[in-house]
Amino acid sequence: MTRKWIIGAIALTTAVLAVGAVGCSDDDDDDSTDASASATTGAVDSANEQLCNDLGDLETAVQGVQDLDSSSSVDDATSAVDAVQTAWDDAKSSAEAFEQAKATALATAVENLGDTIQNVSATDTLGDAQADVQASADEVKAARDDLSTDADCS
Numbered sequence: 001m002t003r004k005w006i007i008g009a010i011a012l013t014t015a016v017l018a019v020g021a022v023g024c025s026d027d028d029d030d031d032s033t034d035a036s037a038s039a040t041t042g043a044v045d046s047a048n049e050q051l052c053n054d055l056g057d058l059e060t061a062v063q064g065v066q067d068l069d070s071s072s073s074v075d076d077a078t079s080a081v082d083a084v085q086t087a088w089d090d091a092k093s094s095a096e097a098f099e100q101a102k103a104t105a106l107a108t109a110v111e112n113l114g115d116t117i118q119n120v121s122a123t124d125t126l127g128d129a130q131a132d133v134q135a136s137a138d139e140v141k142a143a144r145d146d147l148s149t150d151a152d153c154s
Helices: 002-022 035-066 074-118 126-150
Strands: none
Touching: 035 074, 074 126
């Protein structure tokens, strides 16, 4: 029974590692100079880095289980599985923080777009503010696309 649980845990964590590794590539191409967008992007980057670190720790813990052999004790196996569980808990928490940071980035981008429009003087034309409006709209699109890609939206 314990052996089946260990095999199941290995299969589950291997699947999590495969899915999580997709989010660990560095594809940040945000050119925004807006301070709040930059801070939000920094939070996403930081959460992404933590998730990648935790997934690496999970991979190491799974390797510890995979390294068990016929000479390993039950205590060795229990310790190895406990390490997987701890690493999984950390990775799960980091994944949640990463997704929350991405949602916050989108909310901030939408708020910045609204602020950009509200800051256009009534005496200005939209042409006068077009670059700022376009930059804010680009931030919304980038944050939306990022979240949509992670959610596998079609």
